[in-house]
Amino acid sequence: MGADPLTTVEFRELLIGLIVVLLAAKLAGEVMERLGQTAVLGELLAGVVIGPGLLGLVREGEVLHALAELGVLILLFEVGLESDLSRLLKAGPQAILVAVVGVVVPFATGFALMHGLGHPGLVAVFVGATLTATSVGITARVLTDLGRLQDSAATVVLGAAVVDDILGLLTLAVVTGIAATGGVSLGGLAWLVGKSVAFLVIAVTIALRRAPVLVGLIDRLQARGALVVSSLVFALAAAAAAEWIGLAAIIGAFAAGLILSRTEIQAQVEDRIKPVADVLVPIFFVTVGMKVELSALNPFADNAQLGVVLALTVVAIASKLVAGLAVYHPGTRRWPVGVGMVPRGEVGLIFAGAGLAAAVVAPDLYSALVVVVMITTFVAPVWLKLLYRPAVATGVY
Amino acid sequence: MGADPLTTVEFRELLIGLIVVLLAAKLAGEVMERLGQTAVLGELLAGVVIGPGLLGLVREGEVLHALAELGVLILLFEVGLESDLSRLLKAGPQAILVAVVGVVVPFATGFALMHGLGHPGLVAVFVGATLTATSVGITARVLTDLGRLQDSAATVVLGAAVVDDILGLLTLAVVTGIAATGGVSLGGLAWLVGKSVAFLVIAVTIALRRAPVLVGLIDRLQARGALVVSSLVFALAAAAAAEWIGLAAIIGAFAAGLILSRTEIQAQVEDRIKPVADVLVPIFFVTVGMKVELSALNPFADNAQLGVVLALTVVAIASKLVAGLAVYHPGTRRWPVGVGMVPRGEVGLIFAGAGLAAAVVAPDLYSALVVVVMITTFVAPVWLKLLYRPAVATGVY
Numbered sequence: 001m002g003a004d005p006l007t008t009v010e011f012r013e014l015l016i017g018l019i020v021v022l023l024a025a026k027l028a029g030e031v032m033e034r035l036g037q038t039a040v041l042g043e044l045l046a047g048v049v050i051g052p053g054l055l056g057l058v059r060e061g062e063v064l065h066a067l068a069e070l071g072v073l074i075l076l077f078e079v080g081l082e083s084d085l086s087r088l089l090k091a092g093p094q095a096i097l098v099a100v101v102g103v104v105v106p107f108a109t110g111f112a113l114m115h116g117l118g119h120p121g122l123v124a125v126f127v128g129a130t131l132t133a134t135s136v137g138i139t140a141r142v143l144t145d146l147g148r149l150q151d152s153a154a155t156v157v158l159g160a161a162v163v164d165d166i167l168g169l170l171t172l173a174v175v176t177g178i179a180a181t182g183g184v185s186l187g188g189l190a191w192l193v194g195k196s197v198a199f200l201v202i203a204v205t206i207a208l209r210r211a212p213v214l215v216g217l218i219d220r221l222q223a224r225g226a227l228v229v230s231s232l233v234f235a236l237a238a239a240a241a242a243e244w245i246g247l248a249a250i251i252g253a254f255a256a257g258l259i260l261s262r263t264e265i266q267a268q269v270e271d272r273i274k275p276v277a278d279v280l281v282p283i284f285f286v287t288v289g290m291k292v293e294l295s296a297l298n299p300f301a302d303n304a305q306l307g308v309v310l311a312l313t314v315v316a317i318a319s320k321l322v323a324g325l326a327v328y329h330p331g332t333r334r335w336p337v338g339v340g341m342v343p344r345g346e347v348g349l350i351f352a353g354a355g356l357a358a359a360v361v362a363p364d365l366y367s368a369l370v371v372v373v374m375i376t377t378f379v380a381p382v383w384l385k386l387l388y389r390p391a392v393a394t395g396v397y
Numbered sequence: 398m399g400a401d402p403l404t405t406v407e408f409r410e411l412l413i414g415l416i417v418v419l420l421a422a423k424l425a426g427e428v429m430e431r432l433g434q435t436a437v438l439g440e441l442l443a444g445v446v447i448g449p450g451l452l453g454l455v456r457e458g459e460v461l462h463a464l465a466e467l468g469v470l471i472l473l474f475e476v477g478l479e480s481d482l483s484r485l486l487k488a489g490p491q492a493i494l495v496a497v498v499g500v501v502v503p504f505a506t507g508f509a510l511m512h513g514l515g516h517p518g519l520v521a522v523f524v525g526a527t528l529t530a531t532s533v534g535i536t537a538r539v540l541t542d543l544g545r546l547q548d549s550a551a552t553v554v555l556g557a558a559v560v561d562d563i564l565g566l567l568t569l570a571v572v573t574g575i576a577a578t579g580g581v582s583l584g585g586l587a588w589l590v591g592k593s594v595a596f597l598v599i600a601v602t603i604a605l606r607r608a609p610v611l612v613g614l615i616d617r618l619q620a621r622g623a624l625v626v627s628s629l630v631f632a633l634a635a636a637a638a639a640e641w642i643g644l645a646a647i648i649g650a651f652a653a654g655l656i657l658s659r660t661e662i663q664a665q666v667e668d669r670i671k672p673v674a675d676v677l678v679p680i681f682f683v684t685v686g687m688k689v690e691l692s693a694l695n696p697f698a699d700n701a702q703l704g705v706v707l708a709l710t711v712v713a714i715a716s717k718l719v720a721g722l723a724v725y726h727p728g729t730r731r732w733p734v735g736v737g738m739v740p741r742g743e744v745g746l747i748f749a750g751a752g753l754a755a756a757v758v759a760p761d762l763y764s765a766l767v768v769v770v771m772i773t774t775f776v777a778p779v780w781l782k783l784l785y786r787p788a789v790a791t792g793v794y
Contacts, residue, residue: 008640011463011466012637012640014463015633015637015640019630019634019637022626022630023630026618026626026630030618030623062407062459062460063460066408066411066460069408221423221427225671225675225679226427228675229419229422229423230423232676233416233419233420233423236412236416237416239412240409240412240413240416243409243412249408249412272672272675273672274622274672275622275669275670275671275672275673276673277622278622278625278626279622279625279629279673
């Protein structure tokens with residue numbers, strides 16, 4: 001048989017893990033929706049409750065982790081598929097401005113805070129970098145749940161989040177470069193910027209031509225399930241390509257969705273990929289919730305980080321709200337843009353994890369950062385929902 | 398972060414593995430369909446080609462293995478969902494007779510052959526047990542591809558395969574019990590039979606009442622994706638329950654499908670679960686193909702098993718064809734029933750693997766058994782297709 005297959009016991013553990021994760025996600029999501037909140041908040045809370053921090057019902061093993069990672073790829077593919085490219089391009093300069101403000105201000109204030117608290121420069125740099133992230137996944141999901149993906153503020157936030165991911169990757173590359181070698185080359189930086197821009201320009205160019213070659217290939221397949229499998233393979237291939245040239249895999253998945261968004265098969269692909277997303281995306285959000293370690297919030301614990309957590313949370317939220325002020329389009333609301341930039345989600349966790357791996361960020365501070373990331377992630381959906389409440393009440397939703 | 402998460406390198410390997418598996422499955426399936434064969438044959442061959450035996454493009458790691466296992470569960474859930482329970486019950490006694498003949502004859506002839514070749518009694522017992530298996534997965538998939546799931550022969554084969562799985566599990570329990578302790582208790586055997594029968598009787602009873610409680614619960618959920626997730630959770634829970642009481646997980650998944658097959662939500666569940674099946678089921682068949690070690694077929698290799706492979710293959714095919722003779726219904730064709738019982742698939746591999754694990758079956762003989770299982774699995778789809786050819790040619794498909 002193949003290399004390291006699952007044993008019966010491991011497969012049983014996986015089955016039970018999947019049942020608990022999916023059941024908790026659906027029940028908590030259902031409760032949240034009935035309370036007038038978004039389902040994603042319920043999924044995150046479900047993760048906190050069933051995760052090792054509280055009940056410890058489920059352990060995030062290799063398979064669950066892989067399913068969650070595939071889930072976030074499919075989520076971004078769906079977001080790309082549903083996005084209105086011409087509006088995204090029109091919002092381009094606006095989105096770039098919001099993204100730049102949303103990276104510079106959090107970095108500067110996070111750095112200043114940690115430096116002021118007496119931490120070494122490199123630690124302050126990592127904390128600042130963690131605060132620059134924006135989780136396009138969380139915001140996109142909330143806006144989808146609210147039926148607000150076509151809103152002009154949503155367009156700016158999603159555009160800014162994509163730019164932010166690219167800027168975030170550059171920041172991460174620079175910061176880890178400094179941690180490893182004590183410096184970073186200007187040539188390396190230019191190369192990273194160049195290929196990121198090239199990747200997205202190519203994707204947008206193919207999208208504008210409505211991808212005739214790709215659509216022709218997919219259309220010619222006859223076997224059962226050809227549409228869902230071939231579009232999924234395309235999304236995975238784009239993710240792998242992005243990853244291969246040093247970008248985040250989610251950017252590739254988003255680009256793949258964008259490329260198919262204006263084709264004649266868009267509606268069919270969306271209909272067939274939805275059930276796959278319905279199963280995998282909640283796994284991602286539940287596992288994000290599972291990563292919260294509540295003990296760091298206990299002020300009486302030896303490793304109490306409550307003060308740091310509170311100070312960083314204020315900085316994290318306020319500094320991203322500033323990005324909303326960079327909105328200059330008259331028809332676009334500033335608050336939803338600012339709040340939409342707040343959740344750090346998986347991207348923030350990646351930054352904090354890189355700091356821990358580089359032995360720059362201590363475990364206590366890492367836990368504090370994870371909690372800050374989680375709070376920003378919890379706050380944004382509730383806040384966005386409140387901002388859109390009048391529209392919901394008048395039945396626009 | 399969680400326990401043993403995937404590294405970036407492992408995730409990249411998984412992405413590329415998934416792309417290769419899905420792409421190879423779809424391309425080979427497409428080629429086979431255009432050649433007038435079933436897609437599943439292409440998926441098995443794709444597995445042989447990309448697997449470690451030939452090109453070695455993909456390694457079956459933990460995640461791919463788990464996805465394949467989930468795939469076979471969803472396949473059996475789909476088969477249950479599409480089955481016509483009243484016809485299955487009417488075919489009951491007929492199916493049981495076919496299954497019993499299809500277990501007794503292969504066991505007896507396999508045992509006799511190995512004993513005649515001078516192998517010890519316990520080895521002969523394991524080989525005989527391996528030949529009793531019937532892969533309901535392969536046959537169900539071929540019949541689905543042919544649009545023949547409603548055929549009376551299909552009903553008998555699928556019913557017989559389910560009974561065969563239960564008999565197979567009993568055989569496996571007995572054989573491994575003998576290998577471990579030198580004997581097996583009559584009480585243990587009665588207990589195994591009792592719970593298997595009880596499980597299926599309970600499932601059929603709920604199905605006949607159209608599962609009002611379950612349907613009411615699922616119907617009341619409002620959040621996006623509630624239908625696909627709740628029916629999937631139900632299938633996984635039934636699989637875990639079957640596994641927990643000592644039955645095969647696939648029997649539980651089949652029972653779950655059966656329970657929903659007569660409900661008012663059947664068509665919706667089928668429509669929403671199909672894309673998930675379209676992605677996961679081919680992964681199962683490709684990984685089955687990947688397990689073939691072609692070197693055992695080389696007559697000049699040190700471990701040449703070609704003679705044993707040929708003799709066992711003849712016995713394996715002929716002994717299952719005999720089961721077709723047990724058909725006494727006048728309207729049911731005997732050949733499709735006999736041929737439908739031939740593929741051993743994953744069940745045969747489980748038996749051979751158990752013999753290897755118990756150190757009763759030597760690695761050479763194990764490789765030979767795997768090849769025999771594979772040949773039976775390759776032969777059946779082609780043969781079934783030929784048997785149904787006239788109907789296909791006249792456009793009934």
